[in-house]
Amino acid sequence: MPLINDLLEDLDKVLWYCSLGMASGFWVVTMTDRARAISAFITPFGLFEWNRMPFGLRNAPQIYQRMLDNALYGFTRIPRLEGDPVLKQPDPEASPDLIPSEPKDDGKKSVLGRRSYIDNILITAESWDHLCNRVEGLLDVCDEWNLSISVVKSFWGKDQVEYLGHKVSNHGLEANPKDLSALTELPFPGSLRAMQSFLGSLNYYSKFIEDYAIYAAVLYELREVDFAAMSKPENRSRIPDLAVAVDDVMGGVDEPVEADLRWIRAHKPFAKLKEKVAATPILRHFQPELQPVVVVYANDWAISAALMQEHDAVFHPVMFASRTLKSNELNYGIVEKGVLALLRVLDLGHNLLVGREIKVLARYSTLAWLFRSSGLQGRLGQWAALLSPWTLEIVKCTKGEDEILGTIAATITPRADVDQALIAIAPRKEPRRKIQAPIPTVYPGESLRVVSFDGSARVKRGGGAYSAILWKLPEWTVVRARSEYVDGLTVNEAEYRGLLLCMDLLEGEIQQRLVVCGDSNLVIRQVCGEIDCKAPGLTLLRQKALDRLLAWPDHELLHVKRDWNGSADSLAGAALQRQAGVEVEEYSDFENLVTLNRPEEILVVREAEEHPTAKICPVATRTTGDSRPQPPVLQEEVVRDLRIGRIKQAQDEEMWTAGLKKYLVGAVHDLSPEDIKSYNAVGSDYDVDLDGLLFYYPPAKRTTE
Numbered sequence: 001m002p003l004i005n006d007l008l009e010d011l012d013k014v015l016w017y018c019s020l021g022m023a024s025g026f027w028v029v030t031m032t033d034r035a036r037a038i039s040a041f042i043t044p045f046g047l048f049e050w051n052r053m054p055f056g057l058r059n060a061p062q063i064y065q066r067m068l069d070n071a072l073y074g075f076t077r078i079p080r081l082e083g084d085p086v087l088k089q090p091d092p093e094a095s096p097d098l099i100p101s102e103p104k105d106d107g108k109k110s111v112l113g114r115r116s117y118i119d120n121i122l123i124t125a126e127s128w129d130h131l132c133n134r135v136e137g138l139l140d141v142c143d144e145w146n147l148s149i150s151v152v153k154s155f156w157g158k159d160q161v162e163y164l165g166h167k168v169s170n171h172g173l174e175a176n177p178k179d180l181s182a183l184t185e186l187p188f189p190g191s192l193r194a195m196q197s198f199l200g201s202l203n204y205y206s207k208f209i210e211d212y213a214i215y216a217a218v219l220y221e222l223r224e225v226d227f228a229a230m231s232k233p234e235n236r237s238r239i240p241d242l243a244v245a246v247d248d249v250m251g252g253v254d255e256p257v258e259a260d261l262r263w264i265r266a267h268k269p270f271a272k273l274k275e276k277v278a279a280t281p282i283l284r285h286f287q288p289e290l291q292p293v294v295v296v297y298a299n300d301w302a303i304s305a306a307l308m309q310e311h312d313a314v315f316h317p318v319m320f321a322s323r324t325l326k327s328n329e330l331n332y333g334i335v336e337k338g339v340l341a342l343l344r345v346l347d348l349g350h351n352l353l354v355g356r357e358i359k360v361l362a363r364y365s366t367l368a369w370l371f372r373s374s375g376l377q378g379r380l381g382q383w384a385a386l387l388s389p390w391t392l393e394i395v396k397c398t399k400g401e402d403e404i405l406g407t408i409a410a411t412i413t414p415r416a417d418v419d420q421a422l423i424a425i426a427p428r429k430e431p432r433r434k435i436q437a438p439i440p441t442v443y444p445g446e447s448l449r450v451v452s453f454d455g456s457a458r459v460k461r462g463g464g465a466y467s468a469i470l471w472k473l474p475e476w477t478v479v480r481a482r483s484e485y486v487d488g489l490t491v492n493e494a495e496y497r498g499l500l501l502c503m504d505l506l507e508g509e510i511q512q513r514l515v516v517c518g519d520s521n522l523v524i525r526q527v528c529g530e531i532d533c534k535a536p537g538l539t540l541l542r543q544k545a546l547d548r549l550l551a552w553p554d555h556e557l558l559h560v561k562r563d564w565n566g567s568a569d570s571l572a573g574a575a576l577q578r579q580a581g582v583e584v585e586e587y588s589d590f591e592n593l594v595t596l597n598r599p600e601e602i603l604v605v606r607e608a609e610e611h612p613t614a615k616i617c618p619v620a621t622r623t624t625g626d627s628r629p630q631p632p633v634l635q636e637e638v639v640r641d642l643r644i645g646r647i648k649q650a651q652d653e654e655m656w657t658a659g660l661k662k663y664l665v666g667a668v669h670d671l672s673p674e675d676i677k678s679y680n681a682v683g684s685d686y687d688v689d690l691d692g693l694l695f696y697y698p699p700a701k702r703t704t705e
Contacts, residue, residue, distance in 0.1 A: 007122070015125070123138065216273060286352045323344060484497070
């Protein structure tokens with residue numbers, strides 16, 4: 001199937017258009033004997049078979065598209081090879097449903113020079129005579145292939161036509177939704193499916209909407225549980241006041257109408273997107289002889305870029321591109337996010353931009369440093385390799401694209417204004433936290449409880465089993481063990497149910513320190529809050545687990561490898577085989593679980609001197625004694641924070657070090673050109689971490705790595 005963007009790219013020199021719709025559609029394709037038999041359907045009047053290809057078959061669009069491609073590109077007949085024993089084709093009478101896959105090329109030129117999109121055909125021409133010749137050629141092909149054109153759905157010889165949801169003219173492309181009034185008057189959706197339908201309809205026109213992903217980020221984060229909370233009567237009564245609340249908040253009123261902040265943040269971009277789709281700009285056709293200009297923009301949660309070209313001393317948009325940032329990309333610096341925006345527009349506009357010199361307008365000149373540096377490591381090296389085939393001219397603007405703001409089209413919003421407008425709709429995105437969970441420490445003589453769980457499921461059987469074991473430390477004896485089986489479970493759901501089963505085993509136990517062990521990295525990290533839980537079914541199970549864990553304030557979650565969780569894994573595997581759970585009561589079964597148990601290799605009793613604390617002693621001189629009391633014992637984290645603070649303060653006090661840190665993070669507006677030049681010479685050997693500390697990486701060490 002052709003891509004719609006490819007069909008709309010080569011229209012820069014066209015003056016006349018014909019937009020045609022074929023009549024009868026798939027019914028012009030005859031069915032083979034085998035196709036009739038396998039597509040038959042039962043009615044009260046008997047068994048009926050299709051003589052023509054019906055609508056609804058999975059391969060019907062592809063078959064019809066292939067037939068039109070053969071017709072438009074001059075393949076007027078299918079050859080039947082005879083006499084060659086190697087290439088002999090099947091007998092049409094014996095196998096009427098088998099035809100050669102390769103049509104014969106009669107040497108004719110393409111009728112239109114372009115493909116159709118199923119039954120939608122666009123005829124383009126640079127002159128009226130050329131248009132008439134192409135129309136005559138198309139009519140001859142339709143006569144040969146027994147195709148019909150619908151007069152009602154067709155437009156002939158116009159300078160502007162409707163094609164695939166767009167208005168096409170020599171001025172450019174316009175978005176043309178089917179029912180624009182219904183889209184702009186649409187109330188806020190009341191379900192996740194309705195919201196997905198709204199976003200899907202706008203995504204088709206995303207290249208017309210500037211900063212589409214930035215505004216839609218809040219709406220994409222809504223889940224089924226959010227809409228379920230909104231549908232409650234007490235919340236639904238406050239929904240009509242949200243519009244007033246939004247206006248009050250943006251207007252600076254101290255006491256806005258009482259409403260949930262989540263829905264205030266959701267209604268604002270929803271209304272903004274409806275305004276944007278109603279006032280989409282005209283995208284100019286890409287002119288190969290003009291230099292393309294790219295304006296990149298990035299904020300805390302999304303990136304966007306605008307591809308433009310200069311027409312009559314005014315820069316007009318050709319395409320908008322945007323997307324939200326992933327959780328790990330939220331930690332990137334503003335310059336790195338700008339590189340992502342540049343890669344995004346180069347990817348979407350590859351066919352237009354490949355082989356051309358591109359001018360890139362950026363806020364920070366450090367973007368150009370990426371192309372001049374050598375020995376880049378990590379993601380910077382990967383980005384440099386991706387950008388190496390392109391010829392880019394990086395231009396730093398004082399405030400975004402202010403250098404050409406006087407000649408830019410009114411359809412592109414200045415970046416500084418965008419920053420101010422997006423404050424009220426910022427989604428609550430959190431960067432991916434690189435947390436290495438410490439192994440729980442067991443102190444001598446300490447009595448605690450340990451629970452281990454596991455879940456397993458099989459797609460063919462459509463069911464899942466889960467198990468839980470309650471251990472008593474320090475002797476590592478089994479208190480209780482149980483497994484259960486439920487139909488229609490996925491692996492992750494079985495793991496969550498195993499965690500809930502652990503809470504069931506703890507009922508009646510005295511509250512004390514608790515350690516929860518499991519081999520599901522997803523469940524452990526979601527319950528700890530390290531990663532988001534987006535699946536509706538898992539969200540409900542996660543909330544139940546969090547509610548049950550509240551009864552045990554002193555609890556820790558530990559992820560272990562599957563080999564270390566063999567006792568719970570064997571119990572769940574046996575339940576999956578039997579398709580039934582079991583309550584372990586026999587002493588021999590307890591002994592088997594103890595034999596397979598390996599968490600005791602991790603949760604070992606520490607010696608007293610290995611207590612994870614550090615003593616900070618004062619420094620005493622020879623002449624002055626210190627009679628003050630000893631300082632209290634400090635935790636390792638406190639000592640680390642103190643050291644980081646002192647090192648950072650010392651680096652910021654030195655002018656050269658502070659300037660180098662500003663250069664590396666992209667804050668170069670306070671630096672002179674001479675300083676930037678000197679920092680550029682040594683910048684590849686330094687890096688700034690998340691704590692703001694400057695690190696030096698010798699070239700020799702970097703090459704050995």
